[in-house]
Amino acid sequence: MSGPYLLRRLAAAVGVLWAAYTVSFAVLYLLADPVATLVARASDGTTLTTAELDALRAQYGLDQPVPVQYLDRLWAALQGDLGTSFVNGQPVTSTIGEALPPTLQIASAGLVLAVLLGAGVALTATYTRSRWLAQALMGLPSLAVSLPVFWVGLMLVQLFSFQLGWLPAVGARGPEALVLPAITLALPTGALIAQVLVKSMSQALAEPYVTTARAKGVGPLAVHLRHALGNAALPALTVLGYVTGNLLAGTVVVETVFTRPGLGRITVSAVADQDIPLVQGVVLFAAFVFVVVNLVVDLLYPLLDPRVAQAVPA
């Protein structure tokens, strides 16, 4: 891997972030009138005078022409300033920063669980020689993606908290409070991983090189792990960015269901309050995570797939 390759990937990643900024700006500042939101918030039922309105506009920089606003905000964003919340006047970055740790907890627990579940189901389903077990296992992911996440969470609470009393229903205190949210979050994600992996494993197992390996007398487990998985893991890896992004987005629902503090909760209230800067901050953060994960995958890929390694100038 060489410097120019790294630079090109980095430039592409920055390009996507810039475009995400532009798209979110267009949606949030042009499609809606932020001032109307501000007015609704500040007026408390009383009518604002024109002077008060102008003062409000000026406070948030909304009195400038749109291109100037765009450039000003972009310039500020580049320096790590995503503006201040319309609701509490706090900087958006620090609001997100404070909400992040509990969200990262369930997101990472969810990701680990999802990978274990997804890979476990997929590998067992493609390895087993029992037809009905394979059928049953392959049916699980499509079942899991059909269930509404919020409903699954509530049903888990009903069963494990209210009926059995094993785990707390709400809150974020202690590791046991992490179990149900993590499971809820992991189910759809694990199902996605399982679907991708089952498909790529089945394709790999049908490839002639697998026949070659079997004709060598190699045992089924070695054929599976050494030959098929080595090839099948590659397409699964490319969905990691998508998976992480969706895991993050899944916290919106999961944190609401389990009444946990975190990024998802502030997103829900920001949307309800039409707190435009905060909503944009969350969207940009998600895009940032997606871009970073994909960048890491891109950089790892040549190490795993020699065909790509050669296409990349050494």
Added chain:
Amino acid sequence: MSSLSVKDLQVDYRVSGGTVDAVRGVDLEVAPGEVVAIVGESGSGKSTLAQAIIGLLPDNGAVRSGSVRLGEDELVGRTDRQWRSVRGARIGLVPQDPAVSLNPVQKVGAQVAEVLRTHGLADRRSAPAKAVALLERAGLPDAAVRAGQYPHELSGGMRQRALIAVAIAADPGLLIADEPTSALDATIARQILDHLEELREASGSSLLLITHDLAVAADRADRIVVMSGGRVVEQGPTAELLAHPRDAYTRELLAAAPGLAVTDPPPPAPPIGGDTPIAEVRGLVKDFPLPRTSGSWRRGSLRAVDDVSFAIARGETLALVGESGSGKSTTARLLLRLADPTAGQVLLDGEDVTAVRGEPWRQLRRRAQLVYQNPYASLDPRFTVREVITEPLRAFRVGSSSEQAARAAELVDRVALPAATLERRPVELSGGQRQRVAIARALALAPDLVVCDEPVSALDVSVQAQVLELLAELQERDGLAYLFISHDLAVVRRVAHRVGVMRDGRLLELRPTAEIFDDPQHEYTRTLLAAIAGRRGELSAP
């Protein structure tokens, strides 16, 4: 050394709605050190037979009855664990398509070493060196370097050698080669088969060669087994079977095998009179840009066609032959103006059409048409045959819809398809039937020139012969001119009046067919001729 003995083997496939018998009671003996070829067309059950012998039938296939014995041991009914001591160790497999038969993310050497490790013939430390030695034995140049490379860094021929190294690694008593060279160019195929023969002779193992090509079998086998419809229709010593085929199907195959039917004289060249040629190209050049390479901003380019000139007379068949990458197909596309030449001229009927665009370009289609190589891909799966054939008529608004329908019926009749075909869709037709439909479409506008790009290479040999015959008949009747693109000299010999040999984008020689075959001038032409299967001994390579 142990012999292989197959007795009354029956194999069937479970498909939706029942089972399909693929092998129906086959008896087969392979003595130690013997080379037996199983010859058959697609659907004959030959590959299924090979898969059953090595226990690698697809999941929906199963041996229903019969026995396969290797030496003293019964192979049918083994558990997977029991099979593992047979596969690789006592039976080696050389697979069909080297491009996809090696694990793309594993180094070549490791894939050879895996056989040794699996069967306990080498430990972690000694395996790499032994793998290199095996690759060397399989004839891979720079074996030590190649062992450290990944499959995509090797050419098709080199990959097949690596696969041969895998097959011979444990020194098995029986080798099964399933169409080992059908994916390779003829000259490479010949080298590979020669090498395989040497290795086999040195080790004394027996070889079961599965092939669709009777000519290859004739060259290589001690004994030939002809299969059709899941049964063995005839088997016997090669010379005897070729000289006195008893079964009607064998005779048909023999007559159709292009390489073996050398008795046909090539058609004489029609007189090239003073009138303008139907098509002519002058100094044709085509460059393709290459992807940018590292460290250089300038884009390289690949010269696919390099200064090619020829003319085709009315009613003449001009063939361009060459191996893959020789530029023959690109030349055809340039002539049809489906691609733009970098330099040179294209003349149709004496008129310079090198630069026409838009509507005049579209009007060229009335004069020159194309028949593609792959009849499975060149017909829109959603169209009926009638829609396919009338598409050119609709494009040029020729006649009313009832006249178009009548013309379609006439064309279908002319390519010898039943009228009922008109309402069918391509999926319901066989490969040969589809190619007839494609020919009917090409004839719809009554063009003067038809370019045939490998028109029969995707078809079974017996079907090949029929399609070639049809092309000849149409030429005789309508005075069509053909530009015939092919990699197969044996096919070309049957149809072409003149033959041009291409290599690396250049036209090496262009002469009447008989002269090319009897007195090749260019050295490359001689190499090509020597590589034709079925002509071993008749011509010796220079």
Added chain:
Amino acid sequence: MTELLERGPDRAPLPAEPAAHDRGRLFRFLRRRPGLVVSVLVIVFVLISAVFPQLFAPGDPNLAVPRERSLPPGPGHWFGTDYLGRDVWTRVVHGTSLSLQATLIAVAVALVVGGLIGLLAGFVGRWVDEGLMRLVDVLLAIPPILLALALIAALGFGTTNVAIAVGVASVAQFARVMRAETLRVRGTVYVEAARAVGTRWWVTLGRHVLPNAAGPVLVLAVLEFGLAILAVSSLSFLGYGAPPPAPEWGSLVAEGRNYLATAWWMCAMPGLTIAATVLAVNRVSKALDGEWGRDR
């Protein structure tokens, strides 16, 4: 020239396909796949409920009967009653209309906008393709539910806005599939063959490219139907949909949430309805994938 040389098992001679769709065959087909039959029935039921809810639930969805508060499922109230004594079954059936409308709008937005972007990018190529696909890349970088939330923040609450937001969030996916299919079909030999017999480009687009590229996109549309039901109900669960007391699948679950410990059916039943519908849609989409997908 290698692709057609047989590979793997010899091509088995298949029984000739009868051209006419005879009734017996259809019947046998359905009997072999009971799951598919049930799925189709569920979808038909949901569609009828959306248009004629009275047919299955003649009562008033907002009628509260205080005597019958929080009754568990049983005769008379299949799905039980809620905290005001309203029949949950009636509310679920009547809620179908709003939920399904939103879903249809979402799928239509995604299919039309995404399909056009993909078709344009794939057929025109060059800089049009570059530009449109960069935009699609960006949309893909933002998780759909967050993109939908951002749109709701801008557009405001309400079922229609939720629907549009969900639809826009899926545009990128449709554009990608449509473009890939268009490119694939445009590169096929039969499209070049059409050009080589003199067919004009717009005829080629209409007669060859669109019909052959449409299959996977329509399969995606059916799949998206299921995903959109989930997304729309999630957003209405979060409270961005129709204001109460209008019944809507997601908000019904949200309403029941406060009574989860004592009256589980208030949450369970509407959620189960959503799950059953999505499962049925996904099952049908999978079957269609076999028929219209890339296999052809």
